[in-house]
Each structure stands twice: as C-alpha cells, then as structure tokens.
Amino acid sequence: MSTALRLPPGLLDLTLSRVFVRTPVPVIRQWKCCETVLRRHGHSAAALLQQASLDNADNALMYSMEVAKRGSGQSTELSFVKEFREQDRALAELEERVRMLQEAVKDHAALVEEESYSEEDLLRVYEDVLALPPSSESEKDTAVEPRDTMVEDAKILQGIASRWSESPGSSSATDVIVTPRSIVRRLQEVVASLDQLRHAVPRIQGEGTDVDGTVPSVPLGMLTTEEWLALIRTFCRAGDGATADTALSLMKSTGGFGFEEAVNEVLDSYASAGDVPATERVLQTYAASPTEVQRDSHVMAYCKALAPGAFPSQVEELLHHYEARGLPAPMKSYTRVLTALLSTRTRPSLGHAQARDLFAHMRYAVHPKPDIALYTLMLRACAHPAVPAEPERALDLFTEAMVDRRLTPTPAAFSATIYALSRSGEKRFVREAFRLAKRMMDGDRDARGMSAFRPDRRFVDALLEGAKRIGDLARTRWLLAVMVKQSTQAAEGTVDRGSPNSRLFLSEGIMRHVFHAYASYKVPFTPSLAKIVEDSDTKNAVKETSTPQGESIHVPDAPPADEVKDMEEDFASSGLPVEEDTSSFSHIPPQTRAEVVREVDILLSRIVEDDRIKHNLDGSGQGKTAQLPRPFRHVALTTRLLNAYLSVHSVHSRFEVWSELYRTLFDQLDVPRDAKSYVEALKRCSTSHKSERHLALRLAEEIWGSWQSIEGAWSTGNVSDRNDPAVSTMNARLIERANVAMIRMLSLTGQTQRALDLVRSFATRYPPERLLRIETKHPLRSSRTILEGTRPLVRLTSSVDVPDDTVPPLLTFTDLEILHARLVRNGNQDGIGYVKWLCKSYEGYLRRRRDATMSSAPPRKTPTTSPVEA
Numbered sequence: 001m002s003t004a005l006r007l008p009p010g011l012l013d014l015t016l017s018r019v020f021v022r023t024p025v026p027v028i029r030q031w032k033c034c035e036t037v038l039r040r041h042g043h044s045a046a047a048l049l050q051q052a053s054l055d056n057a058d059n060a061l062m063y064s065m066e067v068a069k070r071g072s073g074q075s076t077e078l079s080f081v082k083e084f085r086e087q088d089r090a091l092a093e094l095e096e097r098v099r100m101l102q103e104a105v106k107d108h109a110a111l112v113e114e115e116s117y118s119e120e121d122l123l124r125v126y127e128d129v130l131a132l133p134p135s136s137e138s139e140k141d142t143a144v145e146p147r148d149t150m151v152e153d154a155k156i157l158q159g160i161a162s163r164w165s166e167s168p169g170s171s172s173a174t175d176v177i178v179t180p181r182s183i184v185r186r187l188q189e190v191v192a193s194l195d196q197l198r199h200a201v202p203r204i205q206g207e208g209t210d211v212d213g214t215v216p217s218v219p220l221g222m223l224t225t226e227e228w229l230a231l232i233r234t235f236c237r238a239g240d241g242a243t244a245d246t247a248l249s250l251m252k253s254t255g256g257f258g259f260e261e262a263v264n265e266v267l268d269s270y271a272s273a274g275d276v277p278a279t280e281r282v283l284q285t286y287a288a289s290p291t292e293v294q295r296d297s298h299v300m301a302y303c304k305a306l307a308p309g310a311f312p313s314q315v316e317e318l319l320h321h322y323e324a325r326g327l328p329a330p331m332k333s334y335t336r337v338l339t340a341l342l343s344t345r346t347r348p349s350l351g352h353a354q355a356r357d358l359f360a361h362m363r364y365a366v367h368p369k370p371d372i373a374l375y376t377l378m379l380r381a382c383a384h385p386a387v388p389a390e391p392e393r394a395l396d397l398f399t400e401a402m403v404d405r406r407l408t409p410t411p412a413a414f415s416a417t418i419y420a421l422s423r424s425g426e427k428r429f430v431r432e433a434f435r436l437a438k439r440m441m442d443g444d445r446d447a448r449g450m451s452a453f454r455p456d457r458r459f460v461d462a463l464l465e466g467a468k469r470i471g472d473l474a475r476t477r478w479l480l481a482v483m484v485k486q487s488t489q490a491a492e493g494t495v496d497r498g499s500p501n502s503r504l505f506l507s508e509g510i511m512r513h514v515f516h517a518y519a520s521y522k523v524p525f526t527p528s529l530a531k532i533v534e535d536s537d538t539k540n541a542v543k544e545t546s547t548p549q550g551e552s553i554h555v556p557d558a559p560p561a562d563e564v565k566d567m568e569e570d571f572a573s574s575g576l577p578v579e580e581d582t583s584s585f586s587h588i589p590p591q592t593r594a595e596v597v598r599e600v601d602i603l604l605s606r607i608v609e610d611d612r613i614k615h616n617l618d619g620s621g622q623g624k625t626a627q628l629p630r631p632f633r634h635v636a637l638t639t640r641l642l643n644a645y646l647s648v649h650s651v652h653s654r655f656e657v658w659s660e661l662y663r664t665l666f667d668q669l670d671v672p673r674d675a676k677s678y679v680e681a682l683k684r685c686s687t688s689h690k691s692e693r694h695l696a697l698r699l700a701e702e703i704w705g706s707w708q709s710i711e712g713a714w715s716t717g718n719v720s721d722r723n724d725p726a727v728s729t730m731n732a733r734l735i736e737r738a739n740v741a742m743i744r745m746l747s748l749t750g751q752t753q754r755a756l757d758l759v760r761s762f763a764t765r766y767p768p769e770r771l772l773r774i775e776t777k778h779p780l781r782s783s784r785t786i787l788e789g790t791r792p793l794v795r796l797t798s799s800v801d802v803p804d805d806t807v808p809p810l811l812t813f814t815d816l817e818i819l820h821a822r823l824v825r826n827g828n829q830d831g832i833g834y835v836k837w838l839c840k841s842y843e844g845y846l847r848r849r850r851d852a853t854m855s856s857a858p859p860r861k862t863p864t865t866s867p868v869e870a
Helices: 009-020 025-030 032-040 042-048 060-115 119-129 135-164 180-200 225-238 241-253 259-272 276-286 292-305 313-324 331-342 348-365 372-381 391-404 411-423 427-442 457-469 473-492 508-520 538-544 561-574 593-614 639-652 655-669 675-686 690-716 719-723 732-748 752-765 768-772 817-826 829-855
Strands: none
Touching (some): 180 241, 259 276, 292 331, 313 331, 313 348, 348 372, 391 427, 457 473, 675 690, 675 732, 752 829
C-alpha cells in the first residue's frame, strides 16, 4: 500500500470507498488483516457495526443456531477473502495503470522537449533543402586554379633542379639549375649517356628484337609523371613550343608514364595559339589514332586560325574527315564549328544555313542528344541578324531541351529564347518573352527568396529588345530605373560582390535599346488634335474633347495594377538623373513629344558627364561631381549610341532642332560617323514636311557630298580606306537606301532632271548585268542525296531558304515611283521610258540570277590531300 499512499488523497478515498462499501460487518470484525483499513475508515465502520446479544447462552436451541451461524460465517469469511483478493488485485492493477500513466506523461514531456526545434533550426533545415547549386564558388575556384598550378609547377621544377644539378666534382647542391631549359639539357645528356651504354653492352641473341628502338623495354624513371607535366606546362605557358616538343620526345624515349596527358598539354598550347601545322605535326608524330580530347584540340586549332568573320570551310571538312575515319569529334568540337559558322561576316546567311544543316547532321550521324550548351547556341541562331527571327523554332527547341530531354535550364538558354521571341516584333511573342522571364526569375528560389538564375546583360538586352519593338516605353523606363538603382548601389558599395545584381550595370547596348524605345514610342497626347476652349469652360471641355473623324489617338496598353505599383516604387528609389526643379522622371510615361525629348536629353547629358569624369576631361567640376553616384560610368560614347539618340529627335523633334544636332553632335563629342549615320540623315531629309523641304534640301546636299566620296572608296575597295568607320560599315543595301533617298529628295523639290541624272549615274556604276555574277556553290551545299560522305547528310534548309546577301545595288520601280510621277506630270517621255527600261532590266536580271543560283552545282572535286593525315 506504500505505492497507493503516494496517490492523491481524494483519489485514494474514492477508490477504497467504492471497493469496501458492501463489506459485511461480522466478517470485517473477524478478519484481522484489515486493521489498517478499518482504522482509516473507522468513521464509516462505527456507524455500520451492531453488537449481538448473548443473554440466553444456555439455551440449546440458541446454541444450535449459534453453531449454525458460525458455520455459515466461516463460509462467508472464505468467500469474502476470495472476493477481497480479487478486489485487491483490481486495486493493484489500477495502481499499476496510474503509475504507467504517470511515467508515460513524463516520457512524453521529455520527448517533446527533446524533439522541439527553434526558429533558427527550422530555417537552417529549410535553407539546406532549398539550397542553390554553388555556381559562384566553382567559378571562383576555376579562376584561381591557373595561378595555383603555376606556383605548384615552380616548386616541382625546383625539386627537379636540386636533384639533377650536382656536378660530378662537387658534393654540395649549392649550384642549383633553376631554368627549365637547363633541366632539359641535363636530361638530354643523361639520355645520351644511357644510349651509349646501351649500344656498348652486347645484346643477347633473341632478346629485344621486337622492341622499338626509341622506347626502352623498361622505363628509366628519370622523372615522375607530375614532374614531366610540370616541365611541359612551363614551356607551354612561356610559348616555347620547340623545347616542349624536345621534352615530349625525351619523355617518350625514357618511357615516362602519363605520356598521353603530356601530348594533350602540348596540343592544347598549339591549338590555343592557332598553330595548325604544329598541331598536326604533334598528332602525326605521337598520336596516330587521336583521342577525343586530341581531336577537339585539332578542331580548336583550325577555329583559332580563322580570320575574324571568315567562313570555316576547312574546319567543317575536318569534322567530316574524322567521321569518315570512324573517329567522330566530341560534341564540344561541333559546338566550336557551329559558333564559327554563326559568326561569319562574309556570307552570314550562308553560315546560318550551314549551321542549321550541321546541327541536324550531327544529331543524325554522331551525337543524337545535344547538351544544354549546344541547345543554347542554336537558340541564339533563331535570332540571327542575317535572317528573320524564328520564334516558333526557338520555342520548339526550348521545349525539347527542358521538357523532352529534361536538361537543367541555364540563364543563357532563357536569355537566348527570350531574345528570339523579342526580336520577332509581334506582341504575342513579346508577351511570351516577358512571361518566360518571369518564370525564370520566380522559379528555383532558395529559403530566403533568392532566385537560382541571375540576370545578366544578355537577359536585360533581350527584354529591352522586345519592349522597344512594340513601343512599350513603360516597361523600358521601369527596366532602366532598376538598372540605375543597381548601378548606383554597386558604385556606392552597398551591394555584395557575390549578389545576383552585382554584375548588372548600364552599358552602351542597354542605353541604345532605351533610345530606340523612345524613338518607337507613340505619345498619347497630340496638341494639334486637342480642342481649344476658354478657361471658364475647361471642366466641360474635358468631357467634350474628341478626335476628328477618321483619326484616332494611340493609347498604349496600360500595365497591370501590380506592375504599376512596382514601377512607382522602383522609380522612387532608383536615383534617375534629376536636374534641379525642371527635369525629373516619374513612373508615368511622357505624354507629349516635348517630354520625350526632355528625358532623352537628360539621359545623354548624364552619359556625357560620367564619361568626362571617367576620362578626367572635366577638370573644373570634378570636386563637385566626384561625390555623386555615377551609374552611367560604363556607358561608352559610340557612333551607334549617337545614332540611336538622333533617331529620337528625328521622330519627336522639329527638323531645325534635329539638323542642328546632326551637324554639331559628332564633332563636339569627337565620335566619327558611320554609313548608317549618313543614310538615316538622308532618309530624314526625304521624309520632311513640305514646309521644311527647303531646309532639308540644303542639308541633303551637304550630306550627299560626303557620301559620294565614301561610296567611291567602298566601290574601289581601297585597303587604306577600310579603317574609316563609314567605309567599313558600308554594304549594298545602304547604298540603295542612300541613293533612293536623294532621288526622292530631288524629285519632291522639283529638280527632276537632277534626279534623272542621278539615276543614270547609279546605273553606270552598278549596271544590271552585274546581277548575273553569282558565286560558285560550295561543295558542302550540294543538294544531292547520299547516305555517306564528307558533307552533311541531313539538311534543314534548301537553296530557296538561304537569302542571297551578295546581290549588288539595284533600283526597283517602287524606289523611283515619285520620280516617275513627276516625269509624267512634266511630260518627259524620254525620262519615263528610261526609268521603265531600267526597272525592268534590274527585275529581269534579278530573276535570271535567282534561276542561275537554284540550278548551280558545286565544282567537280579534284583529288587533293586531306586536311589531316594523322
């Protein structure tokens, strides 16, 4: 009962009262084991106890009845003992349950106390679950690795020198040879001595007859593998290829281990320098059957040897040569060749077509499953400048890579797809581009909300490309505000270098896109369409203002409410340039042309100011402006940037303002004009208003005088004039646009004879017969179907799909339509006939050129040596 006494008194009283409430009093009296219980419950037992009377004890009847009662009492006592034992057992069971319940409560409390987690522990677990891949750390390790390798190689060379430098007559190691060439000379001496010893020892008959004379049957062990590689890497870094070849031959002659890795080091050195003969010499000498790494080095040597923008014909032939040998190059080599094809400037459309065909051929014959890097390259090809954008193909490739192949997407793949969608210029694809950008930034976030994809320059360029093509100035200004804010924080040092936004800053390309967006923007308010009312009726006039019949005011699509709120917050904290009280930026796009011009002028002024501070050109105001943040310090003043700035004034400013800027802007900023600067200026003059044509003609004649000298230098092909930006950026289509603009300008101002003379001069310089000069089809572009050969076996483009970018300048009737109308009004029959004849001649010769291009065949291939005979 000691355990029971530890229970609460109330629970113990209730339990015992329930157990002993029906206990017979005579039995309790005679049961001596219940004294403790009776003492505790004496107050209830005293009330129930009644003493029996024994006065007639001598009465036999009474005695017999007493005996009977005693017999019955004994049986009752036995039954009660049995019952009490059962009740005692029930009580013990109840006590055991209570004890177990108390222990269970204690164990549960201890368990809850042990398994409870704090907020920091839960956050740490959540961070581990949603941790992003350590891309930045791997990049840092890769950047530091070459320096560590150089230090380690220097230590290894020091050990080699200390081991091989002791002279025979000196016992000390003070005269240590530390130059790598001295080590090679010492090794040559040792190898020569061993050769003399080997030739002096007579060879046992029948032994060593099948062993190569240049390689010993047992490795000499002069240097370890790490020492040989350190020695060869040192020569490769120093550009000493001859000594590296000598060390490689010594390694082979002594039977050093790791010879293949040493050959790869030498090949990589030659390939990085673009030394094709040296690369092929090493392959022919030491690698009769090159490995994948060695084949990739061979392809890289050809790619590095290409001139900038050259067509990589020999590189592609090398790939097919390896395929014919049954040794296909790795996927990395095909990526190199595809990059070279897409970067060619001689025939960009042909390079684009050949790249698509090579990609299809590679998947058919060699590598059916491209990696994410190759998919990214082909996604960029969908926005190639030589052909129209292909947004549908880009979406198909992106879906194939991410959904079908289940490849891990990269920021470069997202940016390439977004750029292809944006460059199409269609609103549905541009909206899809912004949706894809939102998916990129919102997906794969860690516990603190940081995205796994870090926006870079290409990502911002792709978004701005789409915004400017649909005239969405609201999104353009929002992106500009975000970039200015991040550039300012980076300049002030408030952004960590490892953060996603540390690499984002304003550049020349971004500002060029911004200016183009301002140029394509259509202001919602036109002053000439507004109704002029009195001041007293202003409120009523707001309701009654309407546009004339047949005209409509363009109202751009308003962004959603949440985007507007984000734009307001970004503009409030962006730090966009503000000049005192008159110039400021708000989240509302410009409502008039004057506001558009004002914002563009503010941006250019800040760009010029930051550029001068960076180059220490503004000595007077450095003390005041050096303390201000300079978010535009990375924006370079280039010709393309100024052309974009002038395009805004060309659309939104009066002709007098634009012409004055064109005359003075380039000279003030010391930036040369290119061919597009002249062409855009002539086009602006030819499309001027009727009241401005006298001013436009004067400026057009000034521009035309400079243009004629530039066009003459391009036609003659003088090498000395190629350094001029205007000559180097010239092409046939720009020549057409310049001449057409000048002919239109002269025709609109009534100088039809001068315009007709200009047409005759153009026909003399570029006669229609020149259209029949076509280039021979490349052997790799053969359309004959074959099952094997050294050219692409599968094609995605035909001859019809490849644009002809070698067509010389020509004129069509659409270009001369205004001149023809003026000649008809003046009744000049000779001029009318000449214009019709010239247009029909160009049209006929152009049709014959197309037919000749379609039916052309590649020249017969003469038996020549292969690019490699390894």
